[in-house]
Amino acid sequence: MSVVTNTTTIGAIELPSRRNTELLLLAFAVVIPIFAYANVGLSIHGKLPPGMVAYGGGLAVLAGIAHLVVRRYAKYADPLLLPIGTLLNGLGCVLIWRLDQSERLQNLAKRSFGHFSESAPRQMMYTALAIALFAAVLVLLKDHRTLQRFTYISMAASLVLLILPVIPGLGADVFGAKIWISVGGFSIQPGEFAKIVIAIFFAGYLMVKRDALALASRRFMGLYLPRGRDLGPILMIWAMSLLVLVFENDLGTSLLFFGMFVIMLYVATERTSWIVIGLVMSVAGAAVVGATASHVKARVTAWLDPFACYTKSGACEQVGQSIMSFGSGGVLGTGWGQGNSDLIGFAANSDFIFSTVGEELGLAGVMAFLLLYGLIIERGVRTALAARDPFGKLFAIGLSGAFALQIFVVAGGVMGLIPLTGMTMPFLASGGSSVLANWALIGILIRISDTARRPAPAPAPSPDSEMTQVVRPS
Amino acid sequence: MNKPLRRISIFCGLLVLALLIRTNWLQYVQAEDLSTRKENRRVQIAQYATQRGNIIVAGGQAITGSAATDGSDYKYKRVYTDGALWAPVTGYASQAFGSTQLESLEDKILTGNDDRLFFDRTIGMFTGEKKAGGNVVTTLMPDVQKAAYEKLDTKTGAVAAIDPRTGAILALVSTPSYDPSSFAGNSKTDEKAWVELKDSPEKKLVNRALRETYPPGSTFKVVTAAAALEHGVVTDIDAPTDTPEPFLLPTTQTPMVNHAKGCEKATLNFALQVSCNSVFANVADKVTKDKMLETAQKFGFNNDKIDTPVRAFASVYDKNMDRPGNSLSAIGQFNTAATPLQMAMVAAAVANDGKLMKPYMVDQLTAPNLDVIEKHEPQEMSRPLSPANAQKLQKMMENVVENPNGTGGSAKIKNVTVGGKTGTAQHGEKNAKRPYAWFISYAKTDKGSPVAVAVVIEDSNADREDITGGGLAAPVAKAVMEAVLKNQNKG
Numbered sequence: 001m002s003v004v005t006n007t008t009t010i011g012a013i014e015l016p017s018r019r020n021t022e023l024l025l026l027a028f029a030v031v032i033p034i035f036a037y038a039n040v041g042l043s044i045h046g047k048l049p050p051g052m053v054a055y056g057g058g059l060a061v062l063a064g065i066a067h068l069v070v071r072r073y074a075k076y077a078d079p080l081l082l083p084i085g086t087l088l089n090g091l092g093c094v095l096i097w098r099l100d101q102s103e104r105l106q107n108l109a110k111r112s113f114g115h116f117s118e119s120a121p122r123q124m125m126y127t128a129l130a131i132a133l134f135a136a137v138l139v140l141l142k143d144h145r146t147l148q149r150f151t152y153i154s155m156a157a158s159l160v161l162l163i164l165p166v167i168p169g170l171g172a173d174v175f176g177a178k179i180w181i182s183v184g185g186f187s188i189q190p191g192e193f194a195k196i197v198i199a200i201f202f203a204g205y206l207m208v209k210r211d212a213l214a215l216a217s218r219r220f221m222g223l224y225l226p227r228g229r230d231l232g233p234i235l236m237i238w239a240m241s242l243l244v245l246v247f248e249n250d251l252g253t254s255l256l257f258f259g260m261f262v263i264m265l266y267v268a269t270e271r272t273s274w275i276v277i278g279l280v281m282s283v284a285g286a287a288v289v290g291a292t293a294s295h296v297k298a299r300v301t302a303w304l305d306p307f308a309c310y311t312k313s314g315a316c317e318q319v320g321q322s323i324m325s326f327g328s329g330g331v332l333g334t335g336w337g338q339g340n341s342d343l344i345g346f347a348a349n350s351d352f353i354f355s356t357v358g359e360e361l362g363l364a365g366v367m368a369f370l371l372l373y374g375l376i377i378e379r380g381v382r383t384a385l386a387a388r389d390p391f392g393k394l395f396a397i398g399l400s401g402a403f404a405l406q407i408f409v410v411a412g413g414v415m416g417l418i419p420l421t422g423m424t425m426p427f428l429a430s431g432g433s434s435v436l437a438n439w440a441l442i443g444i445l446i447r448i449s450d451t452a453r454r455p456a457p458a459p460a461p462s463p464d465s466e467m468t469q470v471v472r473p474s
Numbered sequence: 475m476n477k478p479l480r481r482i483s484i485f486c487g488l489l490v491l492a493l494l495i496r497t498n499w500l501q502y503v504q505a506e507d508l509s510t511r512k513e514n515r516r517v518q519i520a521q522y523a524t525q526r527g528n529i530i531v532a533g534g535q536a537i538t539g540s541a542a543t544d545g546s547d548y549k550y551k552r553v554y555t556d557g558a559l560w561a562p563v564t565g566y567a568s569q570a571f572g573s574t575q576l577e578s579l580e581d582k583i584l585t586g587n588d589d590r591l592f593f594d595r596t597i598g599m600f601t602g603e604k605k606a607g608g609n610v611v612t613t614l615m616p617d618v619q620k621a622a623y624e625k626l627d628t629k630t631g632a633v634a635a636i637d638p639r640t641g642a643i644l645a646l647v648s649t650p651s652y653d654p655s656s657f658a659g660n661s662k663t664d665e666k667a668w669v670e671l672k673d674s675p676e677k678k679l680v681n682r683a684l685r686e687t688y689p690p691g692s693t694f695k696v697v698t699a700a701a702a703l704e705h706g707v708v709t710d711i712d713a714p715t716d717t718p719e720p721f722l723l724p725t726t727q728t729p730m731v732n733h734a735k736g737c738e739k740a741t742l743n744f745a746l747q748v749s750c751n752s753v754f755a756n757v758a759d760k761v762t763k764d765k766m767l768e769t770a771q772k773f774g775f776n777n778d779k780i781d782t783p784v785r786a787f788a789s790v791y792d793k794n795m796d797r798p799g800n801s802l803s804a805i806g807q808f809n810t811a812a813t814p815l816q817m818a819m820v821a822a823a824v825a826n827d828g829k830l831m832k833p834y835m836v837d838q839l840t841a842p843n844l845d846v847i848e849k850h851e852p853q854e855m856s857r858p859l860s861p862a863n864a865q866k867l868q869k870m871m872e873n874v875v876e877n878p879n880g881t882g883g884s885a886k887i888k889n890v891t892v893g894g895k896t897g898t899a900q901h902g903e904k905n906a907k908r909p910y911a912w913f914i915s916y917a918k919t920d921k922g923s924p925v926a927v928a929v930v931i932e933d934s935n936a937d938r939e940d941i942t943g944g945g946l947a948a949p950v951a952k953a954v955m956e957a958v959l960k961n962q963n964k965g
Binding site: 104268307390400 | 475476477478479480481482483485486487489490492493494496497498500501502504505506507508509511513514515516519547
């Protein structure tokens with residue numbers, strides 16, 4: 001692998017650090033949500049919302065701290081990731097606050113739980129915690145390659161994280177999916193963190209085994225089939241993702257893990273056969289689960305024609321409501337606070353928050369949001385391309401690939417493009433774990449991109465990788 | 475590793491692209507379909523999100539209103555003043571059960587969504603005013619409506635009153651009525667009220683004045699008389715006809731029963747005065763079915779597009795029947811059926827010297843600021859009679875009321891010329907069901923005729939023998955005419 005590649009983000013000469021660009025973009029990323037917040041207040045209550053200063057100031061301070069940390073600890077990092085994250089997170093808070101104002105949802109909560117509590121203040125608190133976590137990642141993780149050492153610990157940790165919600169007494173069944181644990185009054189979705197931890201394991205494992213997987217294989221019907229001992233962990237991941245699905249009713253997470261693994265495997269081995277094997281395995285898995293789990297079946301039915309079973313099935317009603325939400329928004333949307341996306345009900349501020357974007361900001365807003373997500377993915381892939389060590393490459397592509405899959409699965413689900421899976425839209429949806437995990441993800445990408453763009457490459461010698469790396473002519 | 479990385483980046487790009495295409499499909503291509511789907515509650519939410527405009531009666535009084543509701547998707551619900559009185563006019567607008575009649579037909583104006591209110595909405599957008607609904611100004615006169623409603627009291631029946639000169643509907647009453655306010659919301663109590671009304675044995679939800687047809691009985695003889703005059707079968711109303719007693723229905727051995735005496739060779743004038751069946755059956759046979767049909771249709775029979783704008787059911791004069799059928803139909807039996815509005819139109823056409831004006835009840839549509847955006851101009855519908863023949867018929871109808879032996883004596887009003895015709899329509903097998911009492915009439919002053927009215931009463935606790943148009947229905951018609959005249963003198 002040569003130092004000079006044809007990617008534009010990396011070159012032998014010193015690159016500008018781009019920190020001022022980031023600061024300018026951050027200013028926009030703070031101002032836009034403040035305007036949005038004012039807009040919601042004006043349209044719903046006819047006056048500027050309370051705590052304009054507190055909210056605006058809070059967001060500005062958080063963004064400022066994040067920026068200073070990046071400036072100090074990751075000078076050469078990609079300048080887009082932080083502003084986009086801030087913008088999405090800020091707008092997410094506004095969307096949640098807007099849904100908090102919905103009488104319909106308030107009454108629904110009162111009827112079902114006896115009380116209603118606002119989600120927006122909690123979301124702001126989680127955002128603050130998440131920025132702290134982001135800063136901690138940058139401060140503590142001086143070099144992402146140190147994570148390589150935790151390959152197998154990560155595997156264990158991710159398994160533990162995934163299994164936690166199934167443990168009786170710890171897990172909580174919320175609306176049919178057992179993906180939550182409650183600790184001291186707080187609910188956490190360990191799956192969100194498992195996403196990152198398992199990426200560490202995949203990256204570490206594949207970096208070591210990539211040649212074994214790529215070369216030591218038998219040809220069979222035009223496909224390169226790897227040896228059993230290399231295949232073992234892969235089958236294990238496959239089985240694990242199926243188990244997650246079966247026991248936790250979490251279609252999204254299993255798809256995410258498996259997809260991420262296939263992507264990383266393909267990148268590591270450069271063998272297309274992995275894609276084929278991955279597809280075959282996921283199709284087989286999906287067929288088995290689809291035929292057995294009623295939960296999944298209901299969602300597939302809802303996806304095929306939500307209006308055919310609209311009045312009979314809750315799943316159909318949710319998807320139907322969501323699609324009508326998008327349709328009613330039209331090209332320009334109804335405007336902040338003026339839609340009826342709260343008709344969706346309970347999940348309006350979590351799984352289905354994107355429907356509110358669809359209805360109130362319209363086609364224009366949805367496209368803008370999708371492009372913002374697209375930009376995060378693009379910066380992530382670019383970071384992977386620019387990274388100079390295979391671990392960093394794999395890690396970055398794993399994270400951004402998973403992020404892309406998550407966007408696709410969530411947005412595609414609420415728009416009726418694919419069956420609904422019940423994951424949350426990163427940064428937008430209400431929920432602490434999601435915000436924390438995604439800011440950690442951004443932190444790690446920023447760290448990798450900083451390393452990648454740093455002008456004087458000094459790769460830390462990695463004992464692990466040297467033992468197994470095969471030098472190949474490039 | 476960069477080659478697969480690039481491929482993965484293309485793959486990620488495709489994922490995002492798929493989402494972009496999907497959102498365009500949903501929000502551009504399918505937007506219209508989705509936003510107007512019947513499952514989409516936003517349609518109703520928008521309908522009830524702002525205060526609806528009002529339905530206003532002559533004199534400027536609103537008979538509807540909007541009340542804010544709590545804990546519901548629908549912010550405002552409809553309330554009605556004197557709901558039961560006006561229900562046949564307004565129809566209902568219920569959050570849960572849809573809307574009917576004027577509430578439904580003029581929904582766009584009432585919600586403010588009409589294109590003609592676009593300018594108002596645009597101005598409102600800049601001045602920050604909330605969207606408001608326009609108003610529907612009707613021709614109905616509160617005094618007349620009340621007089622009819624109160625006079626009908628507990629009886630089942632209907633009243634339709636028209637201004638013969640313009641076709642403006644002055645009263646439209648149907649009893650027993652219902653209060654549209656009782657199920658305007660979408661709560662449990664609303665639902666209960668709705669179910670009770672829907673299943674009520676008295677069919678309270680039916681608008682009997684417009685949307686129920688009855689055999690018109692002897693009141694139809696006015697139409698038969700008009701046909702006889704128009705087609706030259708009778709030219710002199712005081713000349714004896716060649717009606718034998720008993721009169722056998724053409725081609726049969728069935729005698730036509732007369733309740734009145736002196737019908738043999740009776741004049742047309744006398745036949746109407748005492749309501750001879752045989753004379754009219756005889757005359758109609760001479761007019762022939764096709765010409766009877768022609769005149770009946772000029773009066774509005776067999777027309778299923780009488781929109782006031784609320785569409786009235788088509789009244790029927792059978793197109794395919796034999797001679798005896800025609801003779802029976804000519805006295806308002808057999809297959810003949812008419813709405814109260816239709817019979818009021820018959821009286822109105824006679825009173826207006828043979829010119830039938832198109833009945834209407836919406837005078838104006840106004841913007842929220844009361845600017846008139848549409849005004850109804852009276853329209854001529856047809857001319858079933860020549861003025862000369864109309865005056866002959868008027869003489870006959872006035873005779874029914876004025877003559878001491880006439881059947882319509884109880885409709886007499888001091889110092890006012892009143893013309894009328896009674897009717898008692900038997901129906902059901904072997905006439906087992908309670909008969910319908912009819913009365914159609916008009917009042918006339920020196921300025922023309924300000925009112926023509928039709929009254930039908932379905933049932934009564936009174937004895938069968940007493941149920942005749944003259945005894946039951948005529949006093950109601952009288953009250954209605956008096957109310958109109960009183961109103962006219964006031965103005």
